[in-house]
Amino acid sequence: MKGKRLLMVVGVLFLALTVAALPFMGACAPEPTPTPTPTPTPEPTPIPPAAQPLKYGMSICVTGVAAEKGSPMARGKLDAIEYINRELGGVNGHPIQAVWYDNGYDAAKAATIVKKLMDDGALFFTTNSSKMMSVSMEIANRAGFPGIASFSSPVCTNPPKHIYAQMPDYGDDWAAFAGYYMENIWKGTGKPKMAMHLLNNPTGYGSLDAATCLADELGIEIVATEEHTPTTISEMESMTRIKAANPDVLFISSTPAPTAVVIKNAYELGMYPGIVIGCAHASYTKALVDIAGAGIVEGVYGVFPTVNWGDDVPGMAKMEEYCKKLSLRYHGNMDYITSWAEALIGAEILRLALENCGYDVLAKGDATAWECVEKNGIQKLDYDVLGLHGPAKYTPGDNRLDKSVRVFVVKDGVITPVSDWIEAVRIPYENYPDKFPWAVAK
């Protein structure tokens, strides 16, 4: 009996130690290139020791099924805040304090985190996914607590309330790509026939909503719409149906892995090359090229709202420096750029709010402070984001801060820009109340 108990205790201890050791083993995994380059330590701008912080709220999924996006985004924001506090002296002498919680891509946690951030006195909050924002947004709207979603679907900003989108949404991707296709690629007569392959969530159907509104206006005929799951391993059946519709162009709005499956199946069915393929920004990253293989995705178009790593823009050098120094494993990840840019926008919002209302108002961290941040920070924003993506500027009635995307193509295995910034015009979803009841203000 005693031996059995001892065995159980040893077993439990062994299990505990094994599990506890797993993260260390993961951390021992080889880091991706490039190797860190020693950079001269900048002369920090001192923040007065008694300076009071400005609280920047974040609800991020660093665990759960979307952690591959959430982890680099968390690091991007935290590294950017480190840079702002260390080298820029914070915001007008006040350090930014990141107040962040891991939502695990879980709706129940996200709903309580937004309340926690309000209780903590955060001045606004950010989420990195449309799903997490859709859970948090009504709680925040009801309280007047401003929020910014890095990746968003149209429902987050329509009708406009207290939630803002850092970048254009998945519907805007479709509109931008369709416009580019009609102007630069389509050489035939009549209406080009477009098929759509969509992830079975707002990422996919956000694009379809835009197509429903704008396809006729742009002169495009939607001939087939298919959907897939995030874990799909074959879309031969749906792609065979799409092939039967004989499309000129295929638009995919999804994440990298399923997009790779769709493109591979198009390749195997002999559809591609032969038709044009365009992708929305959620899938159009280096991961797509890696998963599908450079040979297969060669010539595939895509839309993305930020610059590439290594592009010659004012904000690139510092971002690269900090990424190599603090989060090397995320170097080359586009999501890191997105969230670094978001932190710069956040700092600019806080600077405007601070100058217009003063620290005493912001220090309250309550509804008065939130109103100030929204009216005098977000809604007065006009910032170039150091070139990392299109300018962030508030336009009344349109809660998307950055409205620009660029079209890229895979050329020799590298995602290469083929257009300048294209302004994604706001899509009037509210004009179709039968189809989009969520867009109508009640």
Add this chain to the structure above:
Amino acid sequence: MGLPCGTKNYTYAEDMAIMRTKTHWALLIALLVLLFTAPLYWGNYWLGVANLIGITAIAAIGLSILLGYCGQLSIGHAGFIAVGAYTAAILTNVLELPFLVGLICAGFMAGFIGLIFGIPSLRVKGFYLAIATIAAQFIIIWVINHMEITGGFIGIAVPYASIGGFVFDSEASQFYLIMVIVVMCTFFAKNLMRTRVGRAFVAIRDNDLAAEVMGINLFFYKLLAFFIGCFFAGIAGSLLAHWIGFMNTEQFSLMESILYIGMIIIGGLGTTLGPILGVIFIRLLQQGMMFVAPTIEAAIPALPAGFATGIAPMLFGLIIVLFLVLEPRGLAHRWILFKAAYRLWPFSY
């Protein structure tokens, strides 16, 4: 049931009473007073956590009736909660009907859908029934995603709950609304098990063949268990919809359904207290996990990027595994042991 020394029952009613001593009554009143004065000393965050626990507890009590008492395994509970949430959302937002109408209809609609998916329970049980109920999860979510009135993949907004002009627009008022319903549901579940229906459920769970031989109509009682379990899920869905204010189907994943099974197992199957304790344990553990990565990163900045993010899910899994190893009969059993030890203290032998 263990009772303090000297407690005597002279009538059948006394013997069957839930509250049998003055201490029971005092503790119950103290608990209710503590619960209903919570908004005085809790901030919005903790009230929000309590509201989430309350809503989850209602759904878990329903699942406990279905699985813990009647032995019918359902892995589609989040789907039934979604039915309730969307029914309430459509009735109160699109049709602009009162909250109470939406609440009751949400329960009945989820119960009705539960009846449909409960029909296979007459022919299949155990793992086979689990597979049949997983189908419910996927079919329900697919249907909701492809209907225009539900807002499809995008979702649908839901107004605040209101009764007779009083709008539950603060966390504290929502807390009272939810807790009153939790108390009512707990009272119902506790008493259900003391009725003919409850005894029939237990008989079916223990041996359905023997139950049928004794004259229990298996088809009727199994479907009734599905109806009651899913009715509770519908009520929870309605409250969730009004509390969060916006619904889309991503909030009702298969993972959530599995978590509900975990909650009632950790709490203790076949008890009324079990699901409540299980819900409190899992929801608080989840809340704790959201602090883990930020705390570790802040405390040890030198850790490699991504290290802290690996800790939280492993810790979550480890705690559940350790719990099941050390207390396989659930928290409710631990509570019974505690009460027994307390009554004998300080003379444990």
